[in-house]
Amino acid sequence: MPDPMDLVARRFSRFADLPDHDLDRLAALVGRAEPVEARRMVFAEGRRCRTMYLLVEGWVAEHRLLADGGRQILRLRLPGEMAGVECMAYGVSLHGVQTLTRCRLAAIAADEFTVLRRDHPRIVDALFLMGLFERAVSSEWAVSLGRRPAWSRIAHLLLELAERCTLSGMAAGAIPFPLTQQDVADCTGLTIGYVNRVLRDMRGRGMVDLQPHELVLRDADALARHAGFRARYLHPAPDRPAAADRDGADRDGAGVTAFARC
Amino acid sequence: MPDPMDLVARRFSRFADLPDHDLDRLAALVGRAEPVEARRMVFAEGRRCRTMYLLVEGWVAEHRLLADGGRQILRLRLPGEMAGVECMAYGVSLHGVQTLTRCRLAAIAADEFTVLRRDHPRIVDALFLMGLFERAVSSEWAVSLGRRPAWSRIAHLLLELAERCTLSGMAAGAIPFPLTQQDVADCTGLTIGYVNRVLRDMRGRGMVDLQPHELVLRDADALARHAGFRARYLHPAPDRPAAADRDGADRDGAGVTAFARC
DNA sequence: CGGTGGTTTGAGCCGATTCAAACCTTGTGG
DNA sequence: CCACAAGGTTTGAATCGGCTCAAACCACCG
Numbered sequence: 001m002p003d004p005m006d007l008v009a010r011r012f013s014r015f016a017d018l019p020d021h022d023l024d025r026l027a028a029l030v031g032r033a034e035p036v037e038a039r040r041m042v043f044a045e046g047r048r049c050r051t052m053y054l055l056v057e058g059w060v061a062e063h064r065l066l067a068d069g070g071r072q073i074l075r076l077r078l079p080g081e082m083a084g085v086e087c088m089a090y091g092v093s094l095h096g097v098q099t100l101t102r103c104r105l106a107a108i109a110a111d112e113f114t115v116l117r118r119d120h121p122r123i124v125d126a127l128f129l130m131g132l133f134e135r136a137v138s139s140e141w142a143v144s145l146g147r148r149p150a151w152s153r154i155a156h157l158l159l160e161l162a163e164r165c166t167l168s169g170m171a172a173g174a175i176p177f178p179l180t181q182q183d184v185a186d187c188t189g190l191t192i193g194y195v196n197r198v199l200r201d202m203r204g205r206g207m208v209d210l211q212p213h214e215l216v217l218r219d220a221d222a223l224a225r226h227a228g229f230r231a232r233y234l235h236p237a238p239d240r241p242a243a244a245d246r247d248g249a250d251r252d253g254a255g256v257t258a259f260a261r262c
Numbered sequence: 263m264p265d266p267m268d269l270v271a272r273r274f275s276r277f278a279d280l281p282d283h284d285l286d287r288l289a290a291l292v293g294r295a296e297p298v299e300a301r302r303m304v305f306a307e308g309r310r311c312r313t314m315y316l317l318v319e320g321w322v323a324e325h326r327l328l329a330d331g332g333r334q335i336l337r338l339r340l341p342g343e344m345a346g347v348e349c350m351a352y353g354v355s356l357h358g359v360q361t362l363t364r365c366r367l368a369a370i371a372a373d374e375f376t377v378l379r380r381d382h383p384r385i386v387d388a389l390f391l392m393g394l395f396e397r398a399v400s401s402e403w404a405v406s407l408g409r410r411p412a413w414s415r416i417a418h419l420l421l422e423l424a425e426r427c428t429l430s431g432m433a434a435g436a437i438p439f440p441l442t443q444q445d446v447a448d449c450t451g452l453t454i455g456y457v458n459r460v461l462r463d464m465r466g467r468g469m470v471d472l473q474p475h476e477l478v479l480r481d482a483d484a485l486a487r488h489a490g491f492r493a494r495y496l497h498p499a500p501d502r503p504a505a506a507d508r509d510g511a512d513r514d515g516a517g518v519t520a521f522a523r524c
Numbered sequence: 525c526g527g528t529g530g531t532t533t534g535a536g537c538c539g540a541t542t543c544a545a546a547c548c549t550t551g552t553g554g
Numbered sequence: 555c556c557a558c559a560a561g562g563t564t565t566g567a568a569t570c571g572g573c574t575c576a577a578a579c580c581a582c583c584g
Contacts, residue, residue, distance in 0.1 A: 139400070196564060228329055549560100553556105
């Protein structure tokens with residue numbers, strides 16, 4: 001179980017090279033994080049609010065509740081990610097934020113964010129790129145919700161979470177998995193009954209083994225193949241100063257010239 | 263038909279107060295935008311790329327293509343919005359970008375963006391908040407895709423587009439509507455046949471009238487009521503210096519204290 | 525005029541839902 | 555250490571919303 005500060009620093013560093021000055025600031029945030037029990041609302045949707053949260057430890061879900069009792073989970077956040085950022089643009093929470101496990105969260109008020117912007121531009125750069133990463137993940141979820149059959153939706157969710165856990169060093173063979181089947185249903189736009197059937201099928205084929213609080217992918221390749229999963233969207237490659245990954249002949253297509261029909 | 267630069271300036275100004283210095287920079291971008299025909303790919307997904315685009319005029323769609331021939335439109339962009347920003351974090355386009363109408367697009371290479379970041383921080387602030395706005399819209403789409411019946415999905419799409427057009431001054435009673443029914447299906451995760459049926463039903467109830475290139479909402483209220491549409495997510499309220507919209511007694515809930523069970 | 529791209533319609537079907545009940549597990553208090 | 559509650563999982567049978575596929579229709583355009 002890695003140190004929380006390591007997780008946070010590692011995650012931010014995937015998006016920008018942070019000088020010690022910025023890392024210290026992050027460490028200060030991590031230091032003041034407060035614990036929250038599992039399965040609590042951090043805030044409900046529609047709440048007036050100018051605060052966002054840095055998730056230091058644990059998992060949280062951002063979701064919307066519908067009039068008919070339905071629920072759609074919009075995204076899952078792992079340590080090192082921000083939750084409730086939308087408040088900065090709306091002054092209201094557009095969705096609820098709930099903990100899935102026991103967590104530690106550092107609150108960042110709007111005023112403090114303003115100061116952060118001025119004193120720690122590299123952190124803000126990282127936040128900007130993290131925003132793009134999130135958008136890519138949300139897009140992938142939208143593709144699942146709109147165009148993939150139940151089996152693929154669930155496979156994609158499991159593979160994505162496994163990969164994200166692995167990237168942040170939280171996985172050791174088995175992956176921690178605090179979602180209930182109801183949560184999986186609310187992520188994938190399915191019903192709990194059908195989720196159960198699909199999971200049984202995956203288990204029957206020896207591809208996954210989903211215990212109450214942990215997930216084992218017994219044959220991730222087969223799972224990915226059957227579901228058409230490509231992990232590219234989980235691997236941002238920000239333009240680092242020392243990157244130099246362009247191979248000369250590779251024209252970029254900047255500027256607007258001849259475009260293909262359709 | 264408003265001036266393109268007005269549209270762009272108006273849109274950016276909804277997110278940040280830009281000094282003339284920044285507005286001039288935007289005007290320079292607008293000035294060099296190049297025209298693209300309708301129904302062309304600006305770039306395909308999987309393309310190596312470090313360029314993003316400012317949409318100056320027209321509509322574009324960002325979408326994903328699936329192996330089975332399916333297609334999911336991830337978002338629609340109207341004048342003043344950016345397209346293909348993800349490239350900045352991935353060096354690859356994760357989705358395709360296609361024009362729906364004749365457009366004008368200004369290409370912004372990664373290097374130029376770096377300079378922009380340094381010389382025009384307010385523009386970058388606006389971009390950050392615009393990113394949050396987009397995320398809110400994407401979240402709303404996810405709710406539709408995951409949890410709303412066909413009728414509501416389509417109603418939400420129409421109402422959202424009408425509102426966005428109105429906000430940017432592009433609507434005059436009727437709303438320009440360059441989407442085909444196939445496009446609507448690809449936005450909502452439905453099939454063209456079913457979209458047609460739902461549209462017929464809406465027309466039959468006297469709620470909407472969808473002509474080839476224009477949309478009239480004859481009874482937007484009834485439509486919104488039936489679909490449970492709330493436009494809040496389309497109205498960001500950034501924390502302007504002169505805002506002062508907090509009414510004293512309104513505590514913010516910053517800090518982590520007692521949280522509701524469940 | 526013929527072509528092309530978009531719209532409309534029908535009949536049959538299937539993936540996923542609904543609802544209810546039984547079944548497990550885990551934690552709690554007696 | 556047992557018994558009970560509570561929350562999560564599993565299963566079945568009936569149903570339905572939305573899909574498939576194919577064909578006709580229509581409007582615009584060169």
